[in-house]
Amino acid sequence: MLQLSPSEIKKNRTFIKVWTITFLVVFPLLIVLGLLMRMNQGEQINLGMDKFYVLMTLHGLGMAGLLFSTSFAALWYLLGTRHVKLNLGIGYFVYFMILIGVIGLTYSTLLGKFGAGWYLLYPLPFKNAIWPAWSTGLSIVSLIILGVAWLIGILHVLYTLAKEYGGLTNLLGWQYLGKKQVKRELPPVVMISAISLIPGVIAYLAGAVFLVMFLMQYFEPTLTFNMLLMKNLIFFFGHTLVNITLYCCLGWVYALLPEYTGRKWETNKILVYAWNATFFFIIFAYFHHLYMDFAQPLGLQYAGQLASYFSAVPATAVSMFGVITQVYHSKMKWSIVPLSFLIGVAGWAIGGFAAVIDATISVNTIFHNTMWVPGHFHTYMLGGVVLFIFGFFFYLSHTKEEQEKDIMGKAGFWLFVLAAHSFIATFYTGGVNSIPRRYADYKGIPIESTHLIGAFLARIAAICIIFVIIGFLIMTVSILIKLTRKKTAVMEHVQNS
Amino acid sequence: MFQIDSLLTIQSTAAIISFLGGVLVVLVVLFLMTTSHIEEDKTSVKHKVYKLRGRYFFVLVLCAVACLFITLRLLPYSKFQGEPEQTVSIVGIQWDWKMKSGAFDKSAEEFVKDTAAKKEITLPANKKIRFIVTSNDVNHDFAIYNTKGVLVAQTQAMPTYKNELEYEFSEAGDYHILCLEYCGLMHSIMIGTIHVN
Numbered sequence: 001m002l003q004l005s006p007s008e009i010k011k012n013r014t015f016i017k018v019w020t021i022t023f024l025v026v027f028p029l030l031i032v033l034g035l036l037m038r039m040n041q042g043e044q045i046n047l048g049m050d051k052f053y054v055l056m057t058l059h060g061l062g063m064a065g066l067l068f069s070t071s072f073a074a075l076w077y078l079l080g081t082r083h084v085k086l087n088l089g090i091g092y093f094v095y096f097m098i099l100i101g102v103i104g105l106t107y108s109t110l111l112g113k114f115g116a117g118w119y120l121l122y123p124l125p126f127k128n129a130i131w132p133a134w135s136t137g138l139s140i141v142s143l144i145i146l147g148v149a150w151l152i153g154i155l156h157v158l159y160t161l162a163k164e165y166g167g168l169t170n171l172l173g174w175q176y177l178g179k180k181q182v183k184r185e186l187p188p189v190v191m192i193s194a195i196s197l198i199p200g201v202i203a204y205l206a207g208a209v210f211l212v213m214f215l216m217q218y219f220e221p222t223l224t225f226n227m228l229l230m231k232n233l234i235f236f237f238g239h240t241l242v243n244i245t246l247y248c249c250l251g252w253v254y255a256l257l258p259e260y261t262g263r264k265w266e267t268n269k270i271l272v273y274a275w276n277a278t279f280f281f282i283i284f285a286y287f288h289h290l291y292m293d294f295a296q297p298l299g300l301q302y303a304g305q306l307a308s309y310f311s312a313v314p315a316t317a318v319s320m321f322g323v324i325t326q327v328y329h330s331k332m333k334w335s336i337v338p339l340s341f342l343i344g345v346a347g348w349a350i351g352g353f354a355a356v357i358d359a360t361i362s363v364n365t366i367f368h369n370t371m372w373v374p375g376h377f378h379t380y381m382l383g384g385v386v387l388f389i390f391g392f393f394f395y396l397s398h399t400k401e402e403q404e405k406d407i408m409g410k411a412g413f414w415l416f417v418l419a420a421h422s423f424i425a426t427f428y429t430g431g432v433n434s435i436p437r438r439y440a441d442y443k444g445i446p447i448e449s450t451h452l453i454g455a456f457l458a459r460i461a462a463i464c465i466i467f468v469i470i471g472f473l474i475m476t477v478s479i480l481i482k483l484t485r486k487k488t489a490v491m492e493h494v495q496n497s
Numbered sequence: 498m499f500q501i502d503s504l505l506t507i508q509s510t511a512a513i514i515s516f517l518g519g520v521l522v523v524l525v526v527l528f529l530m531t532t533s534h535i536e537e538d539k540t541s542v543k544h545k546v547y548k549l550r551g552r553y554f555f556v557l558v559l560c561a562v563a564c565l566f567i568t569l570r571l572l573p574y575s576k577f578q579g580e581p582e583q584t585v586s587i588v589g590i591q592w593d594w595k596m597k598s599g600a601f602d603k604s605a606e607e608f609v610k611d612t613a614a615k616k617e618i619t620l621p622a623n624k625k626i627r628f629i630v631t632s633n634d635v636n637h638d639f640a641i642y643n644t645k646g647v648l649v650a651q652t653q654a655m656p657t658y659k660n661e662l663e664y665e666f667s668e669a670g671d672y673h674i675l676c677l678e679y680c681g682l683m684h685s686i687m688i689g690t691i692h693v694n
């Protein structure tokens with residue numbers, strides 16, 4: 001185990017506190033954007049189409065970015081206090097670069113009216129845009145800044161881990177596959193970090209490529225690029241970013257859950273095979289975003305469905321069964337931390353299942369770009385990643401004893417979970433009723449029932465969102481009270497572990 | 498050839514399967530939480546869970562392969578399509594649909610200026626129809642909604658590419674075209690109509 005001096009512990013603690021508070025401030029603002037969108041779709045307020053799409057773009061980019069950043073920061077903290085010394089100077093540099101990128105995006109959307117959606121599907125940012133050209137430019141530059149920031153952070157972590165464990169293949173756990181006795185144990189969190197972050201590097205490079213192409217077209221509007229290539233790059237980037245956010249979280253679930261169950265969770269052959277397989281699924285599953293592009297080569301369409309289906313094998317048979325092995329008959333106390341992890345894994349399972357269904361080509365023909373899509377990804381982001389993050393925050397701020405006794409935190413948690421799943425249910429119901437996604441409102445749909453169902457579901461959703469926000473606030477108060485104390489639990493758990 | 502008559506059942510079947518999956522997850526969670534006060538040695542738990550996992554793995558792979566086998570036989574792509582009885586050309590533009598009977602006789606750019614290409618078209622029921630779909634600016638998505646508001650088929654309308662979708666209308670009445678790929682400001686009111694008789 002890593003030896004840290006008290007001042008180093010303190011510095012790590014301050015770093016993660018900064019991230020915690022950033023999350024707790026930004027997240028509710030982004031939820032409010034979601035609330036406004038649903039109220040507009042429910043015809044309770046009238047934003048106008050232009051503002052709706054501005055909010056949608058900011059919400060999507062903001063949430064995807066915030067959740068990835070926070071998951072990565074938490075992973076950084078756990079690795080940096082337990083396994084390797086990470087350079088906090090780089091950590092803060094990345095933080096401030098992200099901040100600059102976020103300010104740029106907020107400016108270009110809210111003031112520049114940039115509204116091309118969170119993945120800026122080429123060539124939408126350039127064609128008939130109702131927003132000024134500078135806001136397209138600023139968005140591209142801001143995204144490049146964000147991408148570079150993340151790349152720097154990821155590369156630093158990967159490099160430091162590789163140095164510590166003797167090379168990349170050791171990070172992937174390949175030493176477990178041979179016959180030789182493994183000299184140095186590889187903690188699962190380290191392996192999972194590598195397996196999420198290496199595809200992250202590839203994805204950010206792909207992102208860099210298309211953003212630079214965007215920039216070229218921005219300065220030279222007569223240029224055009226191959227549409228199908230651009231789509232592949234964009235979805236590879238977007239899919240991977242969202243996918244590895246979840247896997248980063250699993251890294252710390254693997255690391256922290258055993259502290260509550262008292263059962264070790266170690267790397268073995270099966271775990272290595274499972275996660276190495278996951279590596280490939282992360283990279284190849286994105287083809288399922290292009291099923292309705294009939295021009296895509298047929299082989300890639302098959303690959304998309306195959307990779308999507310088989311990604312369920314390691315996810316369920318290894319990670320979820322791993323969780324079951326951890327908690328079943330363990331005589332554990334369901335304090336708020338393991339509770340968040342278990343319910344988060346359940347959200348991941350439900351959202352993943354809905355994703356696999358939609359990753360079936362013949363089902364995708366009737367679900368593609370309906371509300372089913374936000375349905376499934378909100379399930380594992382809001383009902384999964386966000387709960388993992390909260391679990392981590394409680395772990396950070398509360399002592400073990402406080403985690404068990406925190407009635408208020410638990411009440412907020414259950415309110416949040418129930419309201420979030422009810423909110424998400426309106427998306428699924430919309431999808432089943434063919435309600436399109438990304439519609440500012442449904443007034444223009446000439447089919448009466450579609451219009452009415454869409455608007456009705458949006459109004460139900462708005463009510464649920466209010467309760468999501470209340471649940472969020474209750475948990476936040478509980479976390480902040482404990483986190484801002486002089487001597488916090490963070491000190492204690494780092495010293496104990 | 499891609500033709501499923503009661504498409505309604507795809508939506509509802511998917512919904513039912515997902516719902517059952519969700520219920521199963523909730524039951525497992527409840528089971529784990531209500532039985533966790535019991536104490537059992539880790540090795541014996543491992544033994545039990547791994548046995549279950551072995552079976553689960555087998556069933557899962559079997560299911561996945563079976564589902565792949567069933568669902569990959571009927572795909573919407575041109576390789577699976579038959580000979581059409583009628584062809585329609587379609588161009589999406591911000592924010593309108595241009596449709597005309599027959600295969601493309603000119604570029605998408607010229608096509609949208611053709612006054613014969615309109616946002617409404619009349620087509621026969623019970624005939625195999627091939628829609629050749631493209632776009633003249635950004636990505637759109639040509640999605641057919643039936644008279645009851647059920648999404649029955651779609652393909653991306655992509656600049657510089659022509660996607661071919663095959664569909665057979667099963668009843669007379671007004672079908673609608675909605676755009677299902679976000680294409681800017683008026684995406685939600687980019688509507689076309691197909692009168693089927």
Ligand code: HEM
Pocket residue numbers: 031033034035037038056057059060061063064067117118119374378381382386423436437438439465468
């Ligand atoms: C209570 C919390 C949340 C609410 C109320 C909410 C609400 C919404 C709404 C109404 C939409 C537009 C749906 C449509 O018509 O297409 C949307 C889209 C989206 N949301 Fe959320 N959301 C929440 C949480 C999250 C989280 C945690 C994430 C994390 C990744 C997220 C990421 C996205 C993305 C990426 C989009 C798509 C944006 C686009 O299409 O460009 N949301 N959300």
Ligand SMILES: [Cu+2]
Pocket residue numbers: 636637638676677678679680681684685687
């Ligand atoms: Cu559109």
